[in-house]
Amino acid sequence: MTLSFDPATIAVPRGHHIGGQYVELPGAEIEVLRPSDLQPMGVITDGGEAAVQQAVDAAKKALAQSRWAKIAPRDRAAALMRLAALIEENATYLGQLEAMGSSRLISMTIARDAVRTAGVVRYYAEFCDKIEGTVTSTEANALSIVKHEPYGIVGAIVPWNFPMITAAWKFAPALAAGNAVLMKTSELTPHSLLALAELAAKAGIPAGLFNVVNGYGHTTGAAIVRHPDILKISFTGSTQTGVAIMTLAAQSGIKPVTLELGGKSPQLVLADAGDIDVVAGRVAAAFMDNAGQVCTAGSRLIVEDKIADQLVERVIARTKVIKAGPTWDEATTFAPIISRKQLEHIDTMVRASIGEGASVVTGGTVLEGRNEGSFYAPTILENVSDDNIGFKEEFFGPVLTVRTFADLEEGLAQAAHPVYGLAASVHTTDLKKALKAADSIEAGMVWINQHGRGPEFTYPAGGYKGSGFGKDMGRAGIEAFLRQKAIWANYA
Numbered sequence: 001m002t003l004s005f006d007p008a009t010i011a012v013p014r015g016h017h018i019g020g021q022y023v024e025l026p027g028a029e030i031e032v033l034r035p036s037d038l039q040p041m042g043v044i045t046d047g048g049e050a051a052v053q054q055a056v057d058a059a060k061k062a063l064a065q066s067r068w069a070k071i072a073p074r075d076r077a078a079a080l081m082r083l084a085a086l087i088e089e090n091a092t093y094l095g096q097l098e099a100m101g102s103s104r105l106i107s108m109t110i111a112r113d114a115v116r117t118a119g120v121v122r123y124y125a126e127f128c129d130k131i132e133g134t135v136t137s138t139e140a141n142a143l144s145i146v147k148h149e150p151y152g153i154v155g156a157i158v159p160w161n162f163p164m165i166t167a168a169w170k171f172a173p174a175l176a177a178g179n180a181v182l183m184k185t186s187e188l189t190p191h192s193l194l195a196l197a198e199l200a201a202k203a204g205i206p207a208g209l210f211n212v213v214n215g216y217g218h219t220t221g222a223a224i225v226r227h228p229d230i231l232k233i234s235f236t237g238s239t240q241t242g243v244a245i246m247t248l249a250a251q252s253g254i255k256p257v258t259l260e261l262g263g264k265s266p267q268l269v270l271a272d273a274g275d276i277d278v279v280a281g282r283v284a285a286a287f288m289d290n291a292g293q294v295c296t297a298g299s300r301l302i303v304e305d306k307i308a309d310q311l312v313e314r315v316i317a318r319t320k321v322i323k324a325g326p327t328w329d330e331a332t333t334f335a336p337i338i339s340r341k342q343l344e345h346i347d348t349m350v351r352a353s354i355g356e357g358a359s360v361v362t363g364g365t366v367l368e369g370r371n372e373g374s375f376y377a378p379t380i381l382e383n384v385s386d387d388n389i390g391f392k393e394e395f396f397g398p399v400l401t402v403r404t405f406a407d408l409e410e411g412l413a414q415a416a417h418p419v420y421g422l423a424a425s426v427h428t429t430d431l432k433k434a435l436k437a438a439d440s441i442e443a444g445m446v447w448i449n450q451h452g453r454g455p456e457f458t459y460p461a462g463g464y465k466g467s468g469f470g471k472d473m474g475r476a477g478i479e480a481f482l483r484q485k486a487i488w489a490n491y492a
Contacts (some may be wrong), residue, residue: 003330007034007100008095012042016051016214017197019058019349020207025051029188033335034100036326036373037384041101046215046245051225052182055211055314056230059153059180062208066097069150069178073129079175080125087118090199098164098192099327103293103335111163116455117196118475120168123457124176127478131177141492146484150178151231155224157217157245158193159237159336160186167193169209170234171200173478180209182230184221191215199322211375228380232481234258234451236295238394239466252385258470258480260295260462261421261465262394263422266415266438267298267451270408272447279427280314283400286425286451288319288378291335292398293342295467296423298451299395302414302475305404312380312402316362319378324367336376337397346376346397353390357381361402396481408433412440421464425451443467 015022018265027045035042042436052134063069075272087094094117095110104113132146156170167183174181185193190212197212213220225233225248232255239261267286273279286298303311322334337343342449343366350364363379376397384401391401405411415424415437423445426437438446445453446465453461460471 003110005096005106005328007041008285010096010100013191013194013198014042014053015223016210017194018051018055019062019211020201021196023054025054027051028236030214030216032101032188033339034188035098035338036328037454038340038372041122042191044187044214046138046219047213048186048215048219049208049223050123051213051215051220053184055213056153056227058208058211059182062206063180065154066206066209068180068206068209072446073131076178077128079122079203079205080172082126084122084125084198086116086199086203087114087121087196088433090195091115091118094164094192094195096328097195100230101191102160102163102189102327103290103338105328105332105335107330107332113282117164119170119455120165120457121172124172124478127173128176131478131482133370141490142489143488143489145480145489147485147487149485150477150481151412151483152179153230154179154181154232154481155227155232156183156228156234156238157224158183158186159349160189160394161295162191164192164196166236167196169472169477174193174234174481175205175209177478177481179209179481182211182224184224185212185214187216188213193211195376210358214316221245222248226255230255234470234472234480236472237262238262239467239468242468258462258472259300260469260470261422261466261468262396262420263295263297263463263467264300264391264417264420265276265298265423265425265443266300266302266396266417266441267302268411268415268424268426268441269303269307269311269412270426270430270433271304272429273307273427274429276307276310277314280287280311280318282427282451283305283311284309284315284318285398288322288334288398291376291450293335293338293396294452296445296452297396299400300415301400301402302411303402303404304411305406308402308404312361315400316380319362322377322378326373334378339378340374342396343376346395346399347392349389349395350399352382353381353384354387356388356390357383358388358390358401363398396422408437410436415441419466422467423447423463
């Protein structure tokens with residue numbers, strides 16, 4: 001059975017999802033285009049302050065009436081388990097919706113994105129009755145307790161590159177912790193998150209606990225951050241936007257923020273990495289998957305000079321066998337860029353890098369004639385110095401820069417970046433070297449002999465330095481939506 005489908009046959013959600021139902025509100029109209037062919041997928045409105053206020057009112061009412069934070073933890077878990085089951089039951093529809101409206105391929109969205117989204121929800125459902133406090137040591141006749149409590153209403157702003165999964169990293173732990181959540185979709189990819197909110201209502205999560213509003217970042221997103229009743233913000237996106245959110249949050253009641261931001265992640269490949277064809281496959285996938293539109297994309301190859309020519313040659317070969325095409329075609333292996341604006345950003349950066357001394361090994365051009373969609377050729381650049389824009393800034397596209405080194409210390413020095421520290425990978429069969437490198441690299445996530453997250457939910461995601469702070473996923477992911485309260489009882 002083929003996964004390919006006709007996007008014209010897929011029902012597209014409309015409106016905001018507030019208080020357990022779709023709501024149409026006035027606002028500037030935003031036409032959502034399919035990246036594969038730039039054809040209209042639907043129209044949303046910029047909700048702004050009105051939509052945010054309506055969602056906050058719904059959240060307040062839901063928290064008060066349902067007593068969501070006060071009910072038995074296993075009852076919260078049961079509702080989230082029902083949501084996870086509904087996501088799996090609707091995986092085909094969710095995957096089709098995600099594929100047609102984003103850069104995600106249908107070969108990935110059903111079996112991977114939708115299924116992992118359900119897994120995230122189930123993982124945090126299992127946490128509901130495992131939020132434990134502490135009794136600390138005291139003198140006699142006193143009791144010291146540290147307990148965890150939800151914030152109440154939390155806000156989450158999610159990006160366009162992995163709409164469902166990134167949203168689940170936020171709404172699932174927020175709900176499991178006992179909060180209500182107000183989420184803003186990306187105006188480029190709103191529809192799958194709206195569908196998830198609809199499924200949450202069907203699963204029996206009290207109406208108003210999971211609200212989704214549409215709009216631009218500077219209007220609706222800013223209204224979420226500013227609102228005095230939203231006490232915690234979680235954001236995934238660019239470093240530039242993260243700075244703006246952090247500033248606005250500080251000006252709006254000193255509310256805490258979790259920021260998962262951009263990256264320039266190195267792939268450090270040692271000569272003893274093993275089968276060079278296998279390594280080349282990893283390296284190529286790390287910068288070409290989702291057309292490089294991944295925060296953790298392995299955009300900097302740092303390879304030991306002994307194997308550099310062989311490895312680069314094999315990576316180039318993999319860039320030549322891609323099949324760029326519509327995201328709804330099962331045969332497509334290479335994704336479109338999300339928009340013309342992002343395509344122009346990538347090409348402008350490549351041109352600027354060349355102007356500052358970089359040389360093109362392969363690619364460096366827009367791919368023409370692909371259903372009018374936005375496609376950019378997998379690109380490899382050499383001679384990218386530390387003062388080159390191609391080193392300093394994030395392409396967020398299928399662009400790889402290459403450097404070589406003679407020994408591990410030199411390689412580790414080249415893996416460092418003055419601004420970003422989101423992720424890195426080390427490729428070697430020598431465990432001692434691998435662990436030394438992992439200890440030395442200043443990044444929030446380091447993978448050994450792979451690049452990118454697997455299907456596990458237990459370890460946290462987040463970066464150092466300009467790549468943000470705070471964590472999604474793992475135990476840290478739910479702790480991010482809880483406050484600590486210290487209680488001291490003197491019973492002398």
